[in-house]
Amino acid sequence: MHSIKNKRKIQTEPAAIKAWTEKRYVYIELTDGRIIGFPADRFKILKNATDKELSNVELRLNGYALRWEELDEDITVPGIVAGHFQLTP
Template identity: 65%
Template sequence: MAETEPLAVNVWVENRKVFLELMDGRILGFPADRFHILSRASDEELKKVRIELNGYALRWEDLDEDLTVAGVVAGKFQLPLPKAAA
């Protein structure tokens, strides 16, 4: 069975967590505060996320921030979890 790169079909933000629905049916979420630019964004700015590149990337135009879906699924975050959440 060939492995394929994960693709997002839906994205939304709740309580500073970004949730992705993947093409294979999985839903995963991550704290926005795990990324430098997203950690400084307002709640309204975070909600303006969209799927780009046919599901391979997430884009926040107002923040000029892009994340790959594969990187998020692999857990490639820029910042550690806050101590209270660890």
């Protein structure tokens, strides 16, 4: 029963269905319909990325992570939703 409870919790967290960048912002559209955006400069590696590198964002782990292969950078969607960023504005 414990594993079923954990499985339900995981399924209720919103995942991303789309990710894109625009004017140095990263945006995600979530399964619950919300769109969340944040400045790329809030993460060390993304802050130093070129616009082209930044635009190469991919969804991974069934929408629970963002991946920049060229930059070797991963950011979790639940972390973004919770407002967990590396750098202050």
